[in-house]
Amino acid sequence: MKKTLGNLVGGLVGAAVLNIVHQAVAQFSEDAPRVDKVGEEALSKGLDKVGVQPPQGEKLFLTTLAADVISNAAYYSLIGMARRKNIIGLGLASGLVAGVGALALTKPMGLDDKPITRTKKTKYMTVAWYAIGGLAAGLVIKSLRK
Template identity: 45%
Template sequence: MKKKSSGNLPQALFSGFAGSIVLTLLHENARHIAPEIAPRMDILGMRALRKILDKADAPQPDRDTLFNVTMASDILTNGLYYSFIGSGKGVWQRGALLGLAAGVGGVVLPGPLGLGEAPSNRTPQTKLMTVAWYLVGGLAAAGASRLWSKARK
């Protein structure tokens, strides 16, 4: 098996952050368009951040600051996650698999993590949108990786 060179790191990061931005845009637009059914991953993120700050005995930020830090954290962590899609052969499959895994995790994990289930699990449509949007993010990252490869040729 051919070892991947470290020259693929910028491509992986670029494509990962492209997928993350697509995912964030989907979530943010949908919560304004269809607030009754749209997944609210922002709420889950803010709850998680409040829990972390509470455990660290750190001061709790105001709601606007909390939201902004959560959005930045979401873009960073999702971008790093999607960067594992990488480049080369199988990029579309990796994008689909990592996207689906993140989407299923977004539906299944919040309850056991003590973050509540309603933001991603409220209705069947909410669950479907959660999984679908993470899948779209993974495929967007794969597409960005392919575009990078074509641009380099």
């Protein structure tokens, strides 16, 4: 149970770091990826498909943010499945895979990929932010294993 809790805490920290970096850099750089916009579109389309009126404005942003934190926390918590000595490397690798996945899967899922693929810099930042989140998760999970 203690290991599972540590994995969940690490995953939550990684997801929080990812979202804080995304939102902070978006305030200062027009090249910053806007994963939140992709998430809002995905949430709206998903709710429409099941006949539910999607939220609008700030409520849509907050609902998407909550869903993003929960899903990324669950994903990053899987890093804890590795042996302690491999956790940081797996955290970084998991983050890189998530970032590349965001770039590669958005359009095939029927979503507008421009918010994360506008420029080369935007693409690099997308992958880097997910990698930072994975690394943060790995560091926390490893430190909680001591």
